[in-house]
Amino acid sequence: MNETHHTPPQYARPAHAEGSGLRARREFLRTVALGVAAVAAAPLLRGHAAHAAAQGGKSMLIVHFSHSGNTRRLAACIQRLTGGDSAEIRPLTPYPRDYDAVVDMAKQEQRRNVRPAIAPMQPNPADYDTLFLGYPNWWGTFPMPVATFLESYPVGGRTLVPFCTHEGSRLGKSEQDLRRLCPQARLLKGFEVRGSRVDGAEPAVKAWLTELGLI
């Protein structure tokens, strides 16, 4: 991806910045535990999607990746408003919490166009008609685990609805990159908000979903 488009990320550091091995281990264990819980809940969630489809309703899955929580909170807002199901893209190796470390790592991954391994996703995105896809803007586009997701669970001709948090670059060139990775998808207009403004974003989210005819 072309880094000349990217705003150098010199944004506010998260207050919780820390990077101990203990924390990484705790995060790994949490990922495993969540994976087990998600597998246990999968039949219920698939039931929800099947029920929505049987009712003639739209079956929606809100997928997101988040490093420091902003995009996760935006995903939760979209889920509340749509009544869709949710799923998270979880890299098998969590990113460092230290700001400089994650900035460097993200830059390297983008330069090398790598596909970081992600945990298997439950519920299965293949069961849904409409996929929302949320991510933070990292160096002008989506983080590389999102590319792993798109190649692991191809969208095909289904509907893809991007949403993004950032600190000034908005959606960057992420929509262009989505179009390249998912050439057949019906790509709808994306939503963007500054990470620091997610908590007041519900009216704007509602207006966007209404405009798209999704609520």
Ligand SMILES: Cc1cc2nc3c(=O)[nH]c(=O)nc-3n(C[C@H](O)[C@H](O)[C@H](O)COP(=O)(O)O)c2cc1C
């Ligand atoms: C590695 C990295 C790169 C970033 N690059 C950009 C960028 O190019 N443009 C921008 O506006 N914000 C950038 N940011 C800021 C994030 O997009 C913003 O803080 C976002 O809300 C974080 O979302 P999250 O809390 O869901 O991880 C970057 C942050 C990180 C950690």
